[in-house]
Amino acid sequence: MDAIVAEDLRKRYKTVQALDGVSFEVREGEVFGLLGPNGAGKSTTVRTLATLTQPDSGRALVAGEDVVRHPNRVRSLIGYVAQDSGVDWEATGRENLLLQGRIHGMAGAPLRKRVDELFELVGLRDAADRVARGYSGGMKRRLDIALGLVHRPRVLFLDEPTTGLDPEARAAMWVEVERLAEQESLTILLTTHYLEEADRLAERVAIVSQGTVVVEGKPDELKANLRGELVTVELGDEDGRIEDAAALVRTLDGASEVTVDGRHVRARVPNGAQAIPSILSALDGRGFPVASVTTARPSLDDVYLHYTGRDFATEDAGGG
Amino acid sequence: MQLLRQTGWMIVRQLRNLMREPIWIALMIIQPLIWLLLYGQLFSRVGALRGGASSYIEFLTPGIVCMNAFFGGSWSGMAMISDLNRHVIDRFLAAPASRFAIVLSQVVRAGITAVIQALILLLLGLALGVRVHGGVAGWFVVFAAAALLAMTFAGFSHGIALLVRKEASMIAAANFVGLPLMFISAILIPPRQMPHWIEVLSRFNPVNWGVHAARNAIVAGGHWGASSMYLGLLVAATACTSLFATWCFRAYQRSI
Numbered sequence: 001m002d003a004i005v006a007e008d009l010r011k012r013y014k015t016v017q018a019l020d021g022v023s024f025e026v027r028e029g030e031v032f033g034l035l036g037p038n039g040a041g042k043s044t045t046v047r048t049l050a051t052l053t054q055p056d057s058g059r060a061l062v063a064g065e066d067v068v069r070h071p072n073r074v075r076s077l078i079g080y081v082a083q084d085s086g087v088d089w090e091a092t093g094r095e096n097l098l099l100q101g102r103i104h105g106m107a108g109a110p111l112r113k114r115v116d117e118l119f120e121l122v123g124l125r126d127a128a129d130r131v132a133r134g135y136s137g138g139m140k141r142r143l144d145i146a147l148g149l150v151h152r153p154r155v156l157f158l159d160e161p162t163t164g165l166d167p168e169a170r171a172a173m174w175v176e177v178e179r180l181a182e183q184e185s186l187t188i189l190l191t192t193h194y195l196e197e198a199d200r201l202a203e204r205v206a207i208v209s210q211g212t213v214v215v216e217g218k219p220d221e222l223k224a225n226l227r228g229e230l231v232t233v234e235l236g237d238e239d240g241r242i243e244d245a246a247a248l249v250r251t252l253d254g255a256s257e258v259t260v261d262g263r264h265v266r267a268r269v270p271n272g273a274q275a276i277p278s279i280l281s282a283l284d285g286r287g288f289p290v291a292s293v294t295t296a297r298p299s300l301d302d303v304y305l306h307y308t309g310r311d312f313a314t315e316d317a318g319g320g
Numbered sequence: 321m322q323l324l325r326q327t328g329w330m331i332v333r334q335l336r337n338l339m340r341e342p343i344w345i346a347l348m349i350i351q352p353l354i355w356l357l358l359y360g361q362l363f364s365r366v367g368a369l370r371g372g373a374s375s376y377i378e379f380l381t382p383g384i385v386c387m388n389a390f391f392g393g394s395w396s397g398m399a400m401i402s403d404l405n406r407h408v409i410d411r412f413l414a415a416p417a418s419r420f421a422i423v424l425s426q427v428v429r430a431g432i433t434a435v436i437q438a439l440i441l442l443l444l445g446l447a448l449g450v451r452v453h454g455g456v457a458g459w460f461v462v463f464a465a466a467a468l469l470a471m472t473f474a475g476f477s478h479g480i481a482l483l484v485r486k487e488a489s490m491i492a493a494a495n496f497v498g499l500p501l502m503f504i505s506a507i508l509i510p511p512r513q514m515p516h517w518i519e520v521l522s523r524f525n526p527v528n529w530g531v532h533a534a535r536n537a538i539v540a541g542g543h544w545g546a547s548s549m550y551l552g553l554l555v556a557a558t559a560c561t562s563l564f565a566t567w568c569f570r571a572y573q574r575s576i
Contacts, residue, residue, distance in 0.1 A: 050414045053576055075416040086411030088403075090337035102329045103417045105322065131340065147411065 003028045003187035009058035018044040020211030033202030034191040037316035041211040042191035046159045050080040079148030083159040085140045089133040104151035118146040138169035158190040195300040214307045222303045229272035230296045233265045236289035330425030352388045371510030373539045381445040382534035383507035389434035389466040393473030394494045396430040397481030419569040427474045434470030453541025461537035468554035469530035475561025482568035
């Protein structure tokens, strides 16, 4: 069964069409990434799935429950970690978690035990009884995640989990999310405008742009479908024959966009691991000495550019 | 049951957070005392203002209890704005928290604060020679009047907070409503001394319902029937404004 089904979700705020027909499915137990620049509609999508925002039209099921018709059933099955921290600053970490558990109908020893377990899980054990006002940004973020997990939800929404964190805290958060996906056997939907984050964490991603999903798939597949990999062969001693080497590579099956740069020959191939042996044996057969071979995959940057026709970094900076 | 449990835990949260604000506690205690001493002195020589009480301070004490309660209630929506800004409300709403429990907990918290302040004011009043002629029942009527007034205005204040969601607008709204209601009331002077049209208006002022109930309990030590009616009106008013605030949640949610 799919943990999340979004079907043609639409939402308009006065002059802005925030969602313009968003559709995707997330399988149970999967880490799924919604990737897109700021303002693409990721947060509105998550808020809709978390029952905070009512869609104008379309349908969404989370853990099998309709978010519009049975919002309270959805709420007890999900954990929602918003982009902006929802921590109560004047309460201690423990008080925050206990209240959240009580809102979910938990009580007594099981709740206290779960809270201890969560402080352990997110690494806040020593800060549990301090007032959250004194927490660092990273600590508040981890408390937010614990707040989303207290009732053992089946689906966890992480809206921009690492925005505003320094690189060190971000790396720690990535490890955290990977561990959660394993230990808590959760379906996780995360949104991000960091390409590397989606690449690292998500088993599948949907690229969102201007309120719709432009493409969906495994990051590796999206990149493979795109233009294959870039293979760079460095010749040890080309002896003025570099153009001949390039010409030879051009004749090989699947190689395209072959270029020469100093002692380097570059070519696009659908799959580097499969192409390299044939490239090497062809060069070797003609007596070209090969010094090194490297492959580079296209990034999600390239995927974004390909499907939207716009450059990710520019779009993101523009906030459009 | 779930509603009451959630309301209870949310009240615990708010009171505990307030207890961590020493300045808030100090002001909560000192401010009503200043009102009582200041106004008590200002009008002490005007005999016509006593309205049958043995001293102006005795006449004034129930008025200040009520003024304090309804001001406290009017401003209590600031807590909702702070929770909205800190995204605590969104976190509650994405969990199965009852909207009514969120509102009710804030309303009850305002009522509890008002009762504590009423107790402080009454104790100071006793020190200044005020007698609660209604006895133990009188004390309870004063506390009930204070709690209900605070709760009535807290419901209203939280509704406004959910609609405007900005501190500046909230301050403007509280002043716009609060100050006229204070002057169209018998807080400072007996109805007999008011211009007729103000006296007529004041009968529809919820603040006045509280003032009459509390003053009956302290000064007259009787008129329990009238006091019960006023308290009943305030219960109805509290219900109305709490429902109004809960309804405002829908307006808030439509806008996000």
